[in-house]
Amino acid sequence: MLDLAKYDSLGAALRDALGHWPEEVCLIEADRDRERSRLTYRQFGEAAEPVAAALEESGLAVGDRAAIIMTNQPKWLISAYAVFFAGGVLVPLDYKLSASEHLQLLAHSKAQVLFVEYPFWRAITQAPAFREHKLRMVLVTEAPPNADLAGGVRWEGFRGARAPEFRPRAQTDTACIVYSSGTGGHPRGCVLTHDNYLEQCAAVAPVFPFWPGARYLSIIPTNHAIDFMGGFLMPFTGGGTVVHLRSLRPEFIREAFTKYKITYMAVVPLILKNLQRGLREKFAALPAAKRKMLDALIGVNRAFTHGKPRPALSRMLLKDVHKAFGGGLQALLVGGAFTEPATIEFFHDIGIPIYNGYGCTEACTAITLNDLRPFRPDTVGKPVRGMEIRIVEPDADGIGEVSVRSKTVMSEYLDDPEMTAETIVNGWLMTGDLGRVDATGHLQLFGRKKNMIVTAEGKNIYPEDIENNFEGIATKEFCVFAANYIWPQHTMTGEQLVLVLRLEPGHTVNDMLLKELSRRNAQLLNYKRVSGYVLWDQDFPRNAAMKIRRVILAGQIGKQLDRNAMVSL
C-alpha cells in the first residue's frame, strides 16, 4: 500500500497509485456473462487524463464542484479521478434518487459540472425543475446515437487536446461533498476534506488490506461512503482490482464470485440476509447423512475460528460452500445498517468472515470495525486507528449517545451552520446513535437517540433492539417504533412500543400470526414488550443502503393512521 502520510490530497495519492502498479489490473467491467473491459492502472490513466484536460480547458477552476450520477462502472471512477486531478471538488450523488431529488441536490451543492449516465439525464431533463438548473457543463455517458442531450455533451468525446496540469490541493481543502441523507427539504451535505479521506484509508487498511491481485466486487452504489472507500480509494492505494457489474441481478453477482475470484465484497444487511436464506435452503435440501456431515464440519470450523479467522482451514473443511464463493473470498464487509448477530454468526460458522462495523458519512465511513480477533458478533467492533469514542451522558447501564473525535470527521454540513453546530459540539461528532463501550473496548449499539421510550421503571427501550426478537415472522416487512415517535404526545409517561406490520399481499392477520406475535412478545422482558401492532399497506421507504427511512415512515404512519388503529397484543 502507498504510504498515505506522504500525500496532501486524494488527487496526488491516486496519481502516484497509477504509476506504482502500471501493469496491474485496476478495473474489470462485466455485463452479464460478458466482460466489457479490463484496464490496467496505466490504461486507467490514459483514459482519465484526457478527461482532466478537457475539464481544465473548459474552465473548471480549482475548488469548482463536479457531481456524478452514475451506476457503478469504470466511467464513475475515471471521472472522479479527473476531477481530483484538475483540483475540483467531487459531489457523488445517489443514482437511485428521483430526477427532482437529483435537481434539488445539484442546486444545493452548487455543482457546476455533472457527469451523468444518459437514462438519468433523460429523466432529469423531463423534471419540472430542470429549467432552473445552473449546471455549466453536463457530460453524458452512453447516450444513443441520435439522442437529444438537452445541452449536454457526450462523455466519450470529452477529451482535452493537451496534457492536463496536475493541480495540487491542501489537506484541509474540500475533497467531496457527500449527502448522508435528507432530500426532504433539509439536505445534509457532508463536507469532507482530503485529510479526512487519507486518514480513513490509513485507519481501515490494517483490517482491510489490498494488494495487487486482490479483487473487490463493487455493488453498493459508489456514491455511498462504503463503496467510495472499498471500491475506489482502498483498492487503488493498495494496487487491487475493482470489479463492476453492469447488471446487479442476484444470478450475475453469484457468477462473478467464481468467475473473478473475488477477495472482498461489501454488502448491506438485506443482501447478507438474502445470501443466508439461499444457503440455508441449500443446506436443508441435502440428504440427511450429508447434512449431518456438514453440521459436524461447521462445528469444527466454529471451534477453530473463534479466536481469529483461518481462511485456509475453513476452505479445506467446507470446500463446497467456499467453492460457491469463488474460493478466494477473504471477507464480506457489512455496513450501512445494523446487522443481526445471528446473521453474522451464520457466516462466521461456515468460515466466511463478516467484518461488520459502524460508521457514518459524517465521519468519512468507518468509526469501528470488528477485527474478528476474537469473534464478537454482539458488537460492532473496536474504534479504528485514530478514532476516539466518548459515550455522552451514559445511563446506569453505560449507554449514551456515541460521539466521536478524529481527523476523519467532516468539517461541516454544507451551508448549514445551525445543523453543523448541533452535530459537531466542541470538536466531537454527535452521532445520534446510542451505544456502550464494553470492558474490551468493543462498541455495542442500542438504537437511535430519538426513536426510543423510557418506561415507568426508568428503563430505556430501543425499538431496533426489540426488532431482532420478531425476525422471521410471517410478514413482508415490519419494524418497531416508539408510539410517541409516530404520534407525538409530549409526555414522558405511559410510553409504548408499536409493531408496524406490512403483510404479504392478500394476507390478513390470522390466528397463527397472532399467536406467533404473542409468543415472541412474551419472550421479551415485560418492560420491553410491544403494546400492539398497526397494519401498514405500503412498502417501507428505504435509502440506497436499504435502511428504513424511519423518520419518513413514522411521519407517513402518523398522518395516515390514528393512534386508535393500534391493536393490542
Next chain:
Amino acid sequence: MKTIEQTTDEILNLAATQFKFPRADLQPGDDFYKKLGIDSLQALELLTRLENHFGVELPDYEVQGVNDFHTLATRIQARL
C-alpha cells in the same frame, strides 16, 4: 410482431406464475411492487424471467423507476 396488449398479457401471466398470484387480479396499470408485494431483488428476478421469455435484454436502468406492468411492457415492446 406482438401487439402491446399481447406483450402486456404475457407479462401478467408470467408474473402471476412466478409469484403465485391469481392472474385475474392483475391489471396492466397495477404497481407490481405493491400488488405482488415484492422487493427490488424479486423484481430483478422477474425481469430475468421476462428476458428469457421474450428473448430480449433489458439493462437494469431501463426498469429503474418503473413500477407498473404497462410501462414495463412498453419497454420490452420497444426491444422486440
